[in-house]
Amino acid sequence: MRPGHCQAKSRVIGSHVKPYYEDVKCIHKPKNIINDVRKEFGVNISYSKAWRSREKALDMIRGGAEESFQLLPSYLDMLKLKNPGTIAEIESDSESRFKYLFMAIGACLARFRSQMRPVIAVDACFLKGKYLGSLFVATCKDGNNNVYLIAWGVGDSENNASWEWFFTKLRSAIGHEIPDLVFVSDRHKSISKAILTIFPNALHVHCIYHIGQNVKAKFKHENVNALFYKAAKAYRESEFHELFNELERYDPAIDTYLREASFSRWARAYLDGKRFDIMTTNIAECLNAALADTRKLPIQCLMEYIRNMMQQWFYERWGHASKMGGHLTSWAEGQIAKRFALSQYWLSEPIDMYRFNVKDGNSSGIVDLKAKTCTCRVFDFDKLPCGHALAAAHSRNIDPYTLSSAYYQTEALLCAYADPIMPVGSQADWIVPNESASVNLLPPATRRPCGRRKTCRIPSAGEEKMRVKCGRCGQIGHNRQTCSNPISLDKKNEGSSKGARLDHV
Template identity: 35%
Template sequence: MKLELGKKCLLEHFEFKVDRSSKTRYEVSCKGDGCECRFKANPKVLGHFLKEQLKDSGRIYRAKEIVKDFRQRFEVEITNLQAWRGKSHALELLQGTTQDSFAKLPIYCYNLKLANPGRVTHILVDEQSRFEMVFVALGVAIRSFMFNLRPVVIIDAAYLKGEFKGTLFLAVAMDGNNHILPIAYGIGKSEDGESWTWFLSKLRDCVGEIADMGIISDRANSIHVGVRNVFPRVYHGLCCRHLMMNLRLPSSKKKENEALWWKTCKSYRMSDFNESFNALCLVVPRIRQVLTNIGFGRWARAHCPGNRYHYMTSNSAESINSLSRFSRKMPITQLIEFFHESVQKWFYERRLQGMQESHSLTHWAQKKILKKIEGSRTWTVAGIGANSFLVEDGGKRGLVDFLNRSCSCRVWQVSGLPCGHVIAVSRFLGEHDCIHHAFSCYSNEVYKKTYEESINPLPHRSEWVIPEGLGSVLQPHITKRQSGRLKENTRILSRGEEPVQVYCSRCRTYGHVRDVCLDPMPSQIRSRKSSGKGKGKEIETQSPTDDIFPSYNLAEF
């Protein structure tokens, strides 16, 4: 009761006096006569004050901002350490502890599958039931990917920022309107080949073997190992953006060099690729040797004819990682719930968007085709056969074959959208629209089928079903160094400066400090000077623990 009165006095700006101030506690009392109101600003009390401000997970509420707010709101001075501890306690009140989150992970996954049939979850633990990895696949997203979307999966990983410094594994796909759709995600201890192999193996169990499937990722060696172990016959493309950053193009004429690089990567024909690549090597001669060392030639021969469905970067997965930058501070169940709620919201909004669309193609596909229509207005067409035509575009020309649904520029059969040559032939034949030449995945009908299913939310925790025999998961045993910079003392000594030797006050030797000393504590201690008989002498007294735990010399046995 006194604590509540103290809060009221503090909020109403009563005069108070400081009774105690330390690093962990701040006690004040009212100055009024006969008033017994007291306020103890320990981390738990500060956490209750900060809980409302931290409900928005995207807010960056730093310790110095908390100190400033308390100074302006309550006229109370707290330290940065007190603010940080109060913030930590407030986050525990809102999100729970990391240990509890791991313990409730099996129950959470079980109820997640009950609410959404078809949801796939796998939890990997070691012999002591300690957490290793978790895999979650969205059932509706998996079905949409298999039947409605282009067979391209973009994968990437991101580091967690909370108490558990693990890794988030992500696999996304793209719908016909160029929207990102996460199909599976996982959480593990570290990003290595073994973790990616386990994650991709669970993904393969969900999607199976899809013809002409492609995987886009950065040039991480662990991803390469996982893809080769799980999908040995699947096309694996490298992210051109990451590759360009690794090349470190010279700063002089940087925009021109980057434009030439992207022209090389976006080449659909091998002749166009060789022409652009040779021009790039003339500008930056060292690039040829660098790309040869990383096997760029083999990748280019597979990538240039591919250019799979316009996707040459892993920016889609990077965008989801950026979206979850604040949620990656949360415990593991809260992070999984964030993805669940986000996809649930996207399914609802995109379903309404598809129902309101009246055109046969998606909005993104329309914009792409309109841009090609404007660029092909001056091209001329000459007929060859019943289904073949030659288009003069002022360059290498284009040979269109409607029977095989192909064009010599390879844009049509690779991207799925009609190229400028096909549009010019459609205009030559008097067709009013060329949308029937686009792949079915870009149609608005398929777009609506992609999001026709719903994602159900989980019930309240008090209504969760807890089956018998479902064990709990312990916190992971970290076997590798967590992410973050090591604290190193690499200061260069000044001229004539001698290094300071580290001294241990326990064993009184140089080379280490007392905290890491391996010598046992001395069994005899020196008491302070006695005030009685024998003044001025230090009397050695026996430690009270010596009678209970006597010491022995092991060399005598």
Template identity: 40%
Template sequence: MARIDVDLENRFKFFFMCMGCSIRGFQQFCRPVICIDASHLKGKYLGSLFIAVAKDGNNQIYPLAFGIGHKEGLDTWTPFLTYLRMCIGDLPDLAIISDRHHSIIAAVANVMPHARHGFCNFHIKGNMRSQFKNTKHIEGLFWRAAKAYRLTDFQAAMNRIARVNPAATTYLTDIGYDRWARAHFGGWRYNIMTTNIAESFNALTRTARALPITILVEFLRSTLQHWFFNRRNMAGQRSHPLTPWAEDKLARHVFKFANMIVKPINMQQYEVHDSRQQVFIVNLLYRTCDCGKFQRSQIPCAHAAAIARYNNLSDCVGWVSTYYSTEYLRRVYEEDINPLGDQSTWAPSNLPVIFPPVMEQRRSGCPSSYARRPSQGEEVRQQYCS
């Protein structure tokens, strides 16, 4: 799908593009979590590149859609999310992860009210640094609270933050626990706690963002063509039922069960004692554990792995979500992304000529090269030589 919006004078206003194979792959074979972000263009048109990316079962960046318009605002995020929703539909359990830009919050609430909207914890941490002094000693506690699977673990971390820095606790409470804490999140954000995958893709395009718009769009399409080909070949050569990332994740959980004691309750429920004398109830029928990790990550936790050993099972691959299967990885990249071919072979178009937008005057002085611009409220670290 591709759309170009123009104003009343037929001047360029907004461009949207997504590949049908990306959308179909996401709808059927990817976790329903989308990260959105925007980055500044560096060429004559001082607009922004808007992106929506997900993760495949191998935890790799899976681009979904791109948009080009002027600076971030409600009038640019709204069409981008509107067209994205037209492509993916109203997916159940959809989660949107972004920074706390006011226009993103408003656009998601207006366009995708059915989706759970979570915030990037990296940006929240940066905002805490800029607002409060001496927060470095509570950053570990913040991440512990954000990544906690259980409400009790979350509350324990928050209590420690409150004793050290009450103002930071108030700040995090005002944001809303359901926006940034995994234990309170109303939907499923799996292991996606930041928008780093979106920012990583922005870093990939930093040179291309200085090019003319048409060349930038071709760069995006060509990148997806290259990724789909290489990842399709990798998945086709793999014999293990899980993706490399999921296989490694499960192996680390298996390594942790060595000292655990398993006591069966019935054929589906088990009582597991870990090395710290904590007790967890695991339900294999519903794939849940009191630790919260089994159901929220949909990969067996160490307690479930201990049950597999107790029952003399060769492995617990069957308890892993199909999102992390090699079969799904093959299916998500099974379609081709085709080039446009030489322009001389294109069919003639009767569409009216689209005029360029009224250009914003570039500020005088040396341009800011390709350095990433921090988000609003994010602290900029000054590096000093030792």
């Protein structure tokens, strides 16, 4: 009968609600715990006790944040033992406090060098746990247009030192010389500086989505954003300048802003095809979204979650690739099928054995099947035959799949996921060297301040929060299912009169 309920301790309640938190993506809030305890035991507990019970339940399942840092060196040793070729390194400060972490699975590194397009998208997102930090990711695309994680790491924040350390480790992991290597990122100054220092021979281009959002925020014109994307994605320089001149008519300041951003960094027409069709950092953003709920985990649990996610990806995608009966991946075949449907009635005029002049009704494209180029430049950039090349190949009875890059072949996709990613096993079965077991790795000094933790990121420039409108009452901020507003009699009468009119008709 006492209001404190001394028998309903937070640890007792935490052990009772522990099953709710075994799934990382499950959301069971303190108010849900209050309702559960009231319904099951007839006891009213305070919000603070419910919150403490939730924290105790999470500690029982995942362990504490401090214990996770202590366990991290042993975990990484076991990961390298189970997955040969894996690179996992930790850097700490003079007081043995955690500073940086870099991880790259051996199977991912080997297949990136041989089977993937050499275009890497890099990005970072903040962690939501007890200690501050940022998660760095380096990703690319496989031949079936799926996200392929190359490496990831943890640092204190997005600053010059952390990005330079991450790129230094990435360089040693993927190798010093990769021909035609391209990095895609936002316009973060620390990323640009680190790439220029660590990868001086690589091409660094910018995400057109981030530039487009800045254009949208700076220049308040209705059609500017859509025109910018059309200009950025244009293949021919003539088409690009036509669209860019149209942009200048809206506001001359747009010309100054986009020229300062450098055409060679974002305009496809000013590149030589090394970027392929990867115009944004969306592959990295998708990975950040997939890890949105897991970024609140302790660091060792977060690393294990990412490893387990990749283990599932490798198994599922290898099974999917093994069922592909064609020469190319299903995504590449779909792209070719769309282009062939548009080009099957185009006129192909031979110039010599390999070159053709193909007329598509609006303009023409001169195709060289031997060099795998076309004046429309779609063939040059995508490394998949464009409509002009397909029309020319059809006139010579040439298999269009032989004109595609080896990156899109089914065989390359099978090789990319051939080596499985092994788990580390139960902690009780770990055989860890004494050097790693004796490491006393402390958490970083940058602990999150008191108060409710922020879980939503600050919107970027030009980014608008989606507003939900109720279809029942018409107000903004909720939907039809959660609407509790009364419906006025005028709307009811209006609805009944409409029904009457319909019955009359």
